[in-house]
Amino acid sequence: MSKLLSTFNKVSAPNTATVLLVGAEGTSKHKLAEAMLNIDTDFNLNMLTASSLPLPKDESDSRPPVNFVVFVIDLSNVLSMTIVESSVKYLDVDYFLGRCCFVVMKAEDPDNQNVEMMAVTGLSDVYQSPMLCGDVKTIRNCQCLARKLLSMVEIAGGFKFGVTPLLIDATRNTFNFEEEL
């Protein structure tokens, strides 16, 4: 029970957002985290990285409450997918209302993929959370990805006046259109 990661069991510091990056080793989490920290934001940003959930026990109770969770999947690494699949279960339901997203790396290179893209889209559909594709190989792409994540964090953290993740989600139409791509 206590293993479940939850947003509301603690009060976060004012004007501060904490982002948790979850992904297997070798998925360039740190590079992404640093890119996000290097972008100027109107709020204070803290990054946590973890290789899987549940997080190790917080002995000193110093861990800030997590506002946004990013799961990093590297399509060339099967382990990264299984880790994410098992970790998602340790997330409170609140996160799936727009406070969580999946980042897919190496989506553009179909020859080197060991994880089916369909599996990832399935995951993102089941948990109703967006999926972003990107990579951190060049600075340009890395920043592009970091910006996107930050704009989601900004909305999820409530720093955009009058906008909530649910409002954004309300613009979505769902038909479950079935056609293989």
Added chain:
Amino acid sequence: MPLTENDQQKQQASKSGNGKKKTLVALRNAITYFTDARSSAKYRGNLNLHLALENIEQSSRSSGLTPPHILKLVKSITTGKWTEIVSSRLIRSLIPAAHVPHNAVVFAVSSLSAKNISDNMKCLFVRWMVLIYEYVDNKDTLHSLYGILFLFLDSDILCVHICRLLYLMTQRGDVKQYRVRKLLDIQSKVGVQPHIMALLSVYKLYSPNMVTVSSRIGNQSYFKQSDQKWAQIIHLVQEKNKRLNEDEDEAEDANEPSSRALDVHQPRKRRKLDVIPVLETIDRNERVPQSVKSLRKRMVPLEQIENFKQLLQNIDVVVLPNRIASILQSPHLYHVLTLFPDKTIAPRLSYWIHVSLYREIIAYPKSGENPKATALLQVITDFTDHLQESIPVCEWFLNQYLHTWNGLDYRIHILNLITRMPICSFEKMNDLLLEPLRKLYFCSGVYFKCLLLWCFTELLRNLMSVEVPRHRRAVAKQQETNIAESTILLNDTIFGQQTEQISTDNTIVEFINFVDNICVVGLQVEKNNALLMSYVLDFFHVTSGLYSRHGFKFLQLPSSPIVKRALYGNSAVFVSKINELLCRYSDEVNLMKESQAEYVDILKEKIPIMNNYVLCVCNALWQSKAFKNAKFQSTLSAIETYLPSSRRANASFSVLLHPALQMFVKKQQELNQTHSTPRTRELAILNSLKSHDLDGIYTFATTFVGRYARK
């Protein structure tokens, strides 16, 4: 023009004196040894044989062999008299000085079915043919053996090399259904082999309608680099001789076959750099006898046409190029495509576009943009513009690519392609196109949002003016012929698309609703960004012409947050634009009212909303009752009592006090102090706004406000 043996000898002899002459004589003697029927074929201890062999090897490596020598040697080898070692060394030294006589190749091919020659030698012969293929002087003769060579695919030993040779030789006319079937047979026997895939892929390139097997596309090389050393020697000898010839006689060089060999080189080199293949027609390398030529005279290959006028004159006799994609080179050639009745063009072109898009974008190994891909996308957009129809494979590509698009790579080109998407059911459109874009929209900056709205505007325009009419025509035609099918063939297109039975109206309505939604939320997220607002209003500007311009039987109004944000914002442009927009809508409503009673339902639903908007604008701008209908009246009055300066809150959005119009009002007041009554001041401001091209407010006033109404 092949040089005779004597010419060659004379040239060489005169050039470098006695030393050369001696080696030449030695070479001739060596060759005579092999052509002489009396010479002994014993290998061990046969000094003459060894000397002759070494002699030939040396001179062929240094300067190559002349065509007659090659012919003689090939003939000699094909007798099967020599031991394997000798023959293989001989074949390996068949290095052409300039070119290879076609007779020699024919002899070599004939040896493939000879019994007295071992399989290894046959294999070596084919490898030799692969290497010297570029240097054969008359490729037609060799090409006429295509069918015979094809038969040797059955031989397990020769198969790989024969495939490679055929890969080089194949022209469009060679692609036959029975050959494809044969290849598939072989494949089912030995499994998927790269060399057979290579041949199939060439076939598919020439006529994708015959090869239905889906080859795994990608940036792969089908053939292993074998015989590299050998190829290098041949190349070196060629280079060396070419240089010699250039020095010697430039005039003769023009007719020199070696320069033809260079011709073949060039396109290959260019092909690596360009996305679009070079224009080549089958006739290119043919040396057709005069009699046959006159028969075919009426057909004109494309590369002979120099200007547009010639194209117009010959458009009915033009021969299509070998690789159809080369047509994409020039916009003028698009016409050839649209006018040509050949049904295979569309699949050929589709296949090429499919493969290129996949290879250059989806499977492009490096991250970042590929310059080739940019060029390719540009060509495709130009082409679709010309055709005024989308290419189905592009749809397929977009559906796949948008899913993983980061919103950054090839941005403009991708958006351009999106604007040319055809109409489909809204469910499909939403899931394959709009949903990925929506995701990107909300996590990207304001600039991307604007771009996307621009893209949606253009898409809507294209759907309304091109795609829906086309669909309507097709439906009408199908009803005429009374075919009850679930799919509709759009028969006035090149690519002969099929679509399912859909309600186009529904798609358009839902699409506009979707854009409306993301506009509202987008404006909230971006805090009423002026640029975004401008694109939003542009979109609804197009929407407002649905009935009058495009004959749709419905009305789509922007939702009220958009109207109010524009109205109460602090930019005069948007106040004017929203006024203008409402006027356009009211014209639309009036037109609908006039025409017939069939729109009663729609009007019943939309007119109250419309009236509400008009009332809202009137109250705010002209009646000084901006907050009259607001729900927070009590708060308002409370504020007014405690803050006397805010007493005129209701009037704060009137023409004279509207924050967005202050600039014009102040300016006007400075100019004309004399106009004292509010009415004359208002009139003056209206005129001033009109002179600044902000005539939306003026139009609105003359339409809806009683005191300014046009008489």
Added chain:
Amino acid sequence: MDVLFLLRKVLNRFRKADFEIVLPEWGFVVIGEEGLHLDFNRATKAVIVSRITEYCKRKNITLDDVAELDLIYNHWHQNNRNWQVYRLTGAEGMKKDAPIVPPDFEFTLRKQLSFYFRHDLHMMKKEDWIWLRICLKEGVGSEFSLNNVVYIMHPSDSLNVFTSTIKKSYKQYLLQALVLSLHCTKIKELELTGRHLRSLADMVLHQHSQGVMSRYRYNQVDESPLSCFRKRKESPPDISDDRLICENTKEKRARLSQTQETFGQNKQPVVQKLTYKLVTGFHANEYVPGMADGDTNVFHCTVKFAGTSVIEGIRQLGPAGLAKLPLPSHLGNIHSLAKNCMIISEGNH
């Protein structure tokens, strides 16, 4: 095909920077003598090579001199060849404990070889390692080619021999001659090959002091208590920003220490290939039920790891989080096996 041709071939193999040091070591060429002036900084390699060749031509260079240069080259660029490791056995009762006297050894080997081959033999001793170059002559002019040359390295106080690739037909005789002249009775081919000769020697000669033990060999244990230089504690890996917190630092450290326990802190020997050959029955019957009855048949299977330094790579797997720790013994112990080709068969686990 003559001496100069071979000389040019050998010279061309060197890098330009090598010449300055190699030429004095070779001793045949004396720079500055007889008009041989070489500006190593400015001249291109081609110029240097042609100058040296001209000079050697004037001094009537012999095949022996070129062979010596070739041997020097192979000592210098020993990692350009594939080496095979052999172990000598049956030295008991022989006078193996006496050190090898190079001239004697050369003499016996020459004699032994001459029973089987026409050959040229050259020997060189470098830091207790004996280097041999054996050129086996077969046919006309074969002494001028490098195709039939075998290089052999023997650490003089050990029972190991390292050879470059030997033609199969020569192998038996060559090894026989070698065994006899080293006063042993048998020679065994170890399943260890690679390009990095030092690493191979390290794995074979110090087989039991690899991994953690290597620190005893490198004398890294007994730090003097009086030493005032304390090793600085390693900072936690690469986190620069204090706003970035890694939740798994403890775990990471654990992985690192676990890896150090098995592999030690020193660089692992460099091996390019690691092969596991399975000569066992098929065991994964639950996945392929159809194979269940074919139990008795041997199911051949080969697993290969290849790369620039495979053992180091395996070590990195742990800290990179790509492998479960502790590693199984056939991977974790790999540095102490003196093998890079394992044959796993039924019965001898």
